[in-house]
Amino acid sequence: MPKTKIAPSILSADLSRINNEIREVEEYADLIHVDIMDGIFVPSTTIDSNFVKKIKTKVPLDVHLMVHEPSSSYIQGFIDAGAYSVTIHEEACKDPLNQIEFIKRNKVKAAVSIKPNTLLSRIIPYLDAVDMVLIMTVEPGWAGQKFVEATMPKVKELRKLRPNMDIEVDGGINPYTARIAFDSGANVFVAGTSIFGKKNRVTAIKEILNSLK
Ligand code: DX5
Numbered sequence: 001m002p003k004t005k006i007a008p009s010i011l012s013a014d015l016s017r018i019n020n021e022i023r024e025v026e027e028y029a030d031l032i033h034v035d036i037m038d039g040i041f042v043p044s045t046t047i048d049s050n051f052v053k054k055i056k057t058k059v060p061l062d063v064h065l066m067v068h069e070p071s072s073s074y075i076q077g078f079i080d081a082g083a084y085s086v087t088i089h090e091e092a093c094k095d096p097l098n099q100i101e102f103i104k105r106n107k108v109k110a111a112v113s114i115k116p117n118t119l120l121s122r123i124i125p126y127l128d129a130v131d132m133v134l135i136m137t138v139e140p141g142w143a144g145q146k147f148v149e150a151t152m153p154k155v156k157e158l159r160k161l162r163p164n165m166d167i168e169v170d171g172g173i174n175p176y177t178a179r180i181a182f183d184s185g186a187n188v189f190v191a192g193t194s195i196f197g198k199k200n201r202v203t204a205i206k207e208i209l210n211s212l213k
């Protein structure tokens with residue numbers, strides 16, 4: 001199983017003091033998860049690439065595009081802003097391979113994501129092309145939702161198919177659900193509410209890590 005990684009999601013952070021918020025988790029975060037919503041693929045909107053450009057951290061930025069048909073120039077904006085990885089949604093793209101290949105041509109890690117009700121079979125054609133798969137464990141669009149355990153069979157199946165691939169879970173992750181996802185084969189854990197929603201963020205991360213021991 002690949003290395004366990006914790007990715008605090010800044011969707012639940014105080015964006016008016018984002019660099020201070022990130023500094024609090026920097027020592028224990030493997031990735032900083034950055035949610036981008038377009039108001040089309042999901043009803044809400046969030047930050048844009050100009051905001052991402054202002055993030056100052058040594059922790060790699062894991063950009064999750066909940067965006068309908070992101071164009072090359074749109075994706076380029078996040079690459080220029082310093083993205084380490086860019087995740088696109090299978091449901092949002094007519095031919096996801098176009099976006100995946102564009103991301104990889106720019107020497108950035110590419111990932112594909114599926115929503116809770118999307119079958120794993122939808123992304124099998126892209127597994128050789130991507131560096132990571134994000135199995136959404138809530139409907140994309142909001143922080144603070146309940147973990148959908150019915151997504152775990154997809155994680156188990158994918159882990160069987162790809163023993164060494166990074167498998168990320170996102171949504172409703174806390175020490176208890178992280179353990180469930182870990183036992184199913186996930187190794188990258190995105191957490192918003194259960195980290196930035198807490199007063200002591202370092203303790204919150206340690207609680208997640210301890211649950212995986
Ligand atoms: C949801 C986002 C998540 C969100 C998770 O659409 O993709 O990254 O920040 O928030 P929590 O951890 O609160 O479920």
Ligand code: ZN
Nearest residue numbers: 035064170190
């Ligand atoms: Zn996300």
